[in-house]
Amino acid sequence: MDRHAILDKLTAVFRDIFDDDTIVISLETTAKDIEEWDSANHINIIVATEALFGIRFKSAEIEELHNVGEFVALIERKLSK
Amino acid sequence: MNGFWWLPDDSGWKDRLKEARSGGTWASLMALANARLDFVRTNQLDRRLTEFGAQGIPEDRLFAPIRFAVLASCTVDQLLPSLRVAALRRGLWLTAYRSEYGQYQQELMSVGSELHRFKPNVVLFSFDARHLLGNGLLQEPEHTVNLAVERIVGLWRQARGQFECQVIQQTLLPTFVPLMGNNEQRLPASPNWLLAQINTRLRECADAEGVDILALDDRAARDGIGAWHSAPLWHSAKQDISPGAAPLWGDLALRLVAARRGLSAKCLVLDLDNTLWGGAVGDDGVEGIVLGQGSAAGEAFLHFQNYAKGLSQRGIILAVCSKNDEKNALAPFASHPDMVLKTSDIACFVANWNDKPSNLQSIANQLNIGLDSLVFVDDNPFERNMVRQALPIVMVPELPEDPALFSQCVADSGYFEAVTLTPEDLGRTQNYQSNKAREQLRESAADPAGYLKSLEMKLIWKPFDAIGLQRITQLINKTNQFNLTTRRYTEAEVAAILEPGNTLALQLRLVDKFGDHGVIGVVIARPAEADVLDIETWLMSCRVFGRGVEDATANLLVREAKKRGGQYLVGHYRPTQKNRMVKDHYLALGFKNTGRQQDDGTDWCLALETYVPKSTFLDIIDETTVEGGK
Numbered sequence: 001m002d003r004h005a006i007l008d009k010l011t012a013v014f015r016d017i018f019d020d021d022t023i024v025i026s027l028e029t030t031a032k033d034i035e036e037w038d039s040a041n042h043i044n045i046i047v048a049t050e051a052l053f054g055i056r057f058k059s060a061e062i063e064e065l066h067n068v069g070e071f072v073a074l075i076e077r078k079l080s081k
Numbered sequence: 082m083n084g085f086w087w088l089p090d091d092s093g094w095k096d097r098l099k100e101a102r103s104g105g106t107w108a109s110l111m112a113l114a115n116a117r118l119d120f121v122r123t124n125q126l127d128r129r130l131t132e133f134g135a136q137g138i139p140e141d142r143l144f145a146p147i148r149f150a151v152l153a154s155c156t157v158d159q160l161l162p163s164l165r166v167a168a169l170r171r172g173l174w175l176t177a178y179r180s181e182y183g184q185y186q187q188e189l190m191s192v193g194s195e196l197h198r199f200k201p202n203v204v205l206f207s208f209d210a211r212h213l214l215g216n217g218l219l220q221e222p223e224h225t226v227n228l229a230v231e232r233i234v235g236l237w238r239q240a241r242g243q244f245e246c247q248v249i250q251q252t253l254l255p256t257f258v259p260l261m262g263n264n265e266q267r268l269p270a271s272p273n274w275l276l277a278q279i280n281t282r283l284r285e286c287a288d289a290e291g292v293d294i295l296a297l298d299d300r301a302a303r304d305g306i307g308a309w310h311s312a313p314l315w316h317s318a319k320q321d322i323s324p325g326a327a328p329l330w331g332d333l334a335l336r337l338v339a340a341r342r343g344l345s346a347k348c349l350v351l352d353l354d355n356t357l358w359g360g361a362v363g364d365d366g367v368e369g370i371v372l373g374q375g376s377a378a379g380e381a382f383l384h385f386q387n388y389a390k391g392l393s394q395r396g397i398i399l400a401v402c403s404k405n406d407e408k409n410a411l412a413p414f415a416s417h418p419d420m421v422l423k424t425s426d427i428a429c430f431v432a433n434w435n436d437k438p439s440n441l442q443s444i445a446n447q448l449n450i451g452l453d454s455l456v457f458v459d460d461n462p463f464e465r466n467m468v469r470q471a472l473p474i475v476m477v478p479e480l481p482e483d484p485a486l487f488s489q490c491v492a493d494s495g496y497f498e499a500v501t502l503t504p505e506d507l508g509r510t511q512n513y514q515s516n517k518a519r520e521q522l523r524e525s526a527a528d529p530a531g532y533l534k535s536l537e538m539k540l541i542w543k544p545f546d547a548i549g550l551q552r553i554t555q556l557i558n559k560t561n562q563f564n565l566t567t568r569r570y571t572e573a574e575v576a577a578i579l580e581p582g583n584t585l586a587l588q589l590r591l592v593d594k595f596g597d598h599g600v601i602g603v604v605i606a607r608p609a610e611a612d613v614l615d616i617e618t619w620l621m622s623c624r625v626f627g628r629g630v631e632d633a634t635a636n637l638l639v640r641e642a643k644k645r646g647g648q649y650l651v652g653h654y655r656p657t658q659k660n661r662m663v664k665d666h667y668l669a670l671g672f673k674n675t676g677r678q679q680d681d682g683t684d685w686c687l688a689l690e691t692y693v694p695k696s697t698f699l700d701i702i703d704e705t706t707v708e709g710g711k
Contacts, residue, residue, distance in 0.1 A: 056313075
């Protein structure tokens with residue numbers, strides 16, 4: 001799966017979690033850009049992403065991930081393993 | 082985790098959720114809640130529900146709102162939407178509260194806390210294992226376990242004392258790893274072993290204290306601990322229960338609330354062909370159906386029959402609803418050697434060619450229970466969908482194709498969740514059976530009066546007492562038809578009536594020559610003025626309609642009121658969708674109408690000296706004067 005496909009799927013996750021079908025995310029989007037991206041929703045994104053892609057994030061990764069670019073890169077890495 | 086696999090998978094869910102954004106109705110939201118939901122969808126639906134509630138909750142949903150407090154040692158914010166949605170699934174309105182992180186004990190103790198302002202009527206204690214047992218080997222394991230259990234029991238009592246609430250204790254999720262392995266019990270200080278000890282002890286204490294257990298340890302054994310708990314999420318967010326498990330957690334909690342309120346289903350309605358046996362008896366004949374030892378499918382159907390029998394033995398009514406000629410449908414019951422279920426297990430047997438919704442309606446009528454008490458089990462998706470569409474309040478589990486999994490599906494649905502067992506529950510099928518014998522006698526009796534007389538009925542009464550508490554509460558909370566005010570009481574509120582006082586609170590038992598019906602009627606009348614008793618509750622089980630029990634009760638009530646120096650009885654009728662049958666109850670007894678409410682409710686008053694006792698065929702017996710009671 002290439003970065004574009006991952007970003008598309010991740011967009012769907014964000015739209016569901018933030019309950020907003022107009023959300024557009026890019027590799028540059030950070031937690032600061034989305035008002036409701038707080039610690040609780042961060043966990044929700046992690047869990048929904050894990051389920052969707054069939055991957056697992058490590059404890060340290062959960063803490064460090066705070067923008068979409070890192071998300072996409074990490075998912076890509078885990079999927080290619 | 083096979084979350085909500087008994088609910089239909091709804092491909093149009095997302096579109097219908099969108100429609101709900103621009104103003105969903107309660108019914109549309111409720112339908113959205115009755116589909117397979119993961120935690121993301123649960124949270125989305127919760128937002129629609131919150132928007133809906135902000136515009137004013139419909140009057141009838143406020144009838145008995147649930148105020149649910151989660152007192153937890155760890156993060157539980159991820160769980161609250163699933164509580165609200167699980168209530169919605171049952172047509173109930175719920176407001177959720179959670180204690181501040183690490184503050185549950187202080188909030189419980191201090192009268193000025195948010196929790197006290199919230200006034201919960203359900204309190205759930207949710208503790209993670211580390212909170213009670215720490216992280217390592219314990220120096221004094223036995224002492225630690227005793228201390229933890231004593232402390233928790235203290236918390237239950239405190240919650241009860243403060244709020245008159247239902248108390249739910251979640252068992253500890255087995256999140257510790259073993260130090261020994263298979264024989265962990267040989268290391269008494271092992272946290273993993275002690276955790277199991279605490280869960281066992283919590284169950285014993287909960288039974289003694291009337292607290293309900295939410296068995297997370299059992300779920301973890303079934304679903305795998307990984308479905309419930311994620312170590313990374315524990316470290317990142319102190320979530321003992323992962324968001325992915327939240328929807329099921331919420332549903333489990335609401336099953337306990339519904340069960341306490343008498344809202345669990347009462348009757349399992351079974352299809353026959355390919356549900357209780359393989360094949361079609363009309364086509365294949367009794368010899369041709371697949372049932373019993375000798376084939377895997379035959380054993381699977383046998384297994385399901387055994388499950389249904391077990392439910393029946395603990396108080397669930399069984400009924401049959403089959404498209405068949407009745408003669409064919411009955412044949413396996415009469416002559417197939419492997420049938421576990423007998424016609425004597427079936428309280429209502431309907432086999433004909435009418436559509437199933439009409440037949441379910443007729444089953445509910447014959448058994449005198451609501452359609453919302455029925456669970457309809459049918460292997461045929463066409464029939465299931467037809468019933469879902471025509472009768473959305475009937476519960477219809479989405480049966481899997483393999484009969485080996487039928488019982489698991491019905492069990493996982495939780496529709497029959499029970500928290501107490503009364504002697505009435507254990508004798509119910511027998512009772513419905515003797516109802517049938519009575520029906521036959523009714524048909525043979527020359528006239529109705531002669532029939533009633535031949536029953537040799539006794540109405541045995543006594544004031545509320547501790548032994549009757551469970552049954553009284555159950556009856557109060559599930560009686561809908563013969564119920565003048567449909568006022569619901571928690572067990573704690575009923576217990577408060579046991580205290581000595583001037584309230585006239587009667588429990589009525591009916592015995593006839595076919596058997597004991599148990600407690601079937603309740604009257605609560607409180608003194609309003611010196612010589613006035615106000616009947617705030619008068620209700621009767623639908624199983625004993627048409628026998629003059631209400632007249633005998635009125636005679637008794639007037640007699641007891643007079644004994645207390647009363648001059649007047651005041652009564653009220655408060656209409657609901659189900660209690661039209663008692664609209665003219667007080668009129669028939671000779672009460673004078675004194676007021677009419679906007680909702681067609683009426684108020685009534687009776688001057689006791691004008692009362693003409695009703696003639697009945699019941700002997701009234703005061704149980705407290707019978708030596709040794711019963």
